[in-house]
Amino acid sequence: MKETPSNLRAWFAVLGGPLAWAAYHVASVAFGFARCNPPGGRPSVAMHGLVLAVAAAGALTAVTAELLAWRLFSDTRDAGSAPPAGRVHHLAVIGLTINPLALAIIVMTAVAVAIDPLCHQG
Secondary structure: OOOOOOHHHHHHHHHHHHHHHHHHHHHHHHHHHHHHOOOOOOOOOOHHHHHHHHHHHHHHHHHHHHHHHHHHHHHOOOOOOOOOHHHHHHHHHHHHHHHHHHHHHHHHHHHHHHHOOOOOOO
């Protein structure tokens, strides 16, 4: 077995996708407020381009976290349940499960932003 990965790598493999989605969600809400409620006579924000750029960065982060989780999973597959390699293997399994979900949410939301009209009043 290779050396045990750092805690930072293990936790990025678990939380990279969800934190990327959270940052993307906050940014897209902020861009939506800026687009639909411009202050004074200022021009509104070009929301589609900005949100899609942030979505691309979030998707890249989620894919990177998924690939790292896969690598950690592969590296610790034969480690058994003894710490610290067992803990890293467990975190890698969680990352393999969570990151595709976060990536799917980022992609579906970005597609919705790209095709949905802006600033509905319902």
